[in-house]
Amino acid sequence: xxxxxxxRPYAITGGRTxxxxxxxxxxxxxxxxxxxxxxxxxxxxxxxxxxxxxxARAVAIAEIAAQLDLPVSxxxxxxxxxxxxxxxxxxxxxGPEDQPDLELIERVIRGLRSRL
Amino acid sequence: xxxxxxIVIAGGFGVGKTTLVNCVSEIPxxxxxxxxxxxxxxVDDLTxxxxxxxxxxxxxxxxxxxxxxxxxxxFGTPGQDRxxxxxxxxxxGALAAVVLADTRRxxxxxxxxxxxxxxxxxxxxxxxxxxxxxxxxxxxVRTALDLDPTTPVVLCDVRQRASSKEVLLxxxxxxxxxxxxxxxAPSSR
Numbered sequence: 001x002x003x004x005x006x007x008r009p010y011a012i013t014g015g016r017t018x019x020x021x022x023x024x025x026x027x028x029x030x031x032x033x034x035x036x037x038x039x040x041x042x043x044x045x046x047x048x049x050x051x052x053x054x055x056a057r058a059v060a061i062a063e064i065a066a067q068l069d070l071p072v073s074x075x076x077x078x079x080x081x082x083x084x085x086x087x088x089x090x091x092x093x094x095g096p097e098d099q100p101d102l103e104l105i106e107r108v109i110r111g112l113r114s115r116l
Numbered sequence: 117x118x119x120x121x122x123i124v125i126a127g128g129f130g131v132g133k134t135t136l137v138n139c140v141s142e143i144p145x146x147x148x149x150x151x152x153x154x155x156x157x158x159v160d161d162l163t164x165x166x167x168x169x170x171x172x173x174x175x176x177x178x179x180x181x182x183x184x185x186x187x188x189x190x191f192g193t194p195g196q197d198r199x200x201x202x203x204x205x206x207x208x209g210a211l212a213a214v215v216l217a218d219t220r221r222x223x224x225x226x227x228x229x230x231x232x233x234x235x236x237x238x239x240x241x242x243x244x245x246x247x248x249x250x251x252x253x254x255x256x257v258r259t260a261l262d263l264d265p266t267t268p269v270v271l272c273d274v275r276q277r278a279s280s281k282e283v284l285l286x287x288x289x290x291x292x293x294x295x296x297x298x299x300x301a302p303s304s305r
Binding site for chain 1: 117118119120121122140143146147148149150175177179180181182183186187188189191205206208209211277278281284285288289291292295296298299
């Protein structure tokens, strides 16, 4: 049932819809601190899955949510917990006040032209 | 750590946002879901499903790796107007945006255009020509939408990768020109 499917994610976060200490953007990048799997008994299975997903490369919050089929807000809460435990590194995207510089935009344009 | 950037693809329901994102993305079609919690339900029209504590909003989502340290993410906005509350998070920090329009119902593009204009997000308008029918010119669309002369209008077929790429490049070109202006006159911003 639809409702049940969406109640379960918030059971993972203990009912929290946002993290008390950390905020993340949709494209905040997450990477696991350790290259090797560590068995950590107190982690939720979903938090462990996030670590596995972010082991080899940095993955955006939105992509983690899509891959694990979890709501974005749940992934943000779990990443907040992982950050509290120093298990991940986070790269925040440029904010609204940091307008992108010309060189960066030109790199994206060149890259897109040659890639697609 | 790489740098992550994003381009937002907006437009009315069924105009081809999903097709565009999937056409240029290097990863299989994905949808990112966001939950609307009870707090947001007050402003929503969910008549008939009282008692439901949350529902989800799906956003199309794609990725283009420009370089190992530079990743471009694409987000399609939720199609329905009632999900406007999500747009701020989507648009914040966006490099550029695309408003995908359908000439048979151009009025569905007005809200997206207003949104990006009011937040100074560089954007291009792309007219998706279904089945190759180009039943109007870009100038007619520009007039009908009352666009700024600097806003590009691109006629496209989002099923074609090359065409979708041109749409993204048109939006990025607007961002490039704005950034060049900022560099030339840093005190004016």
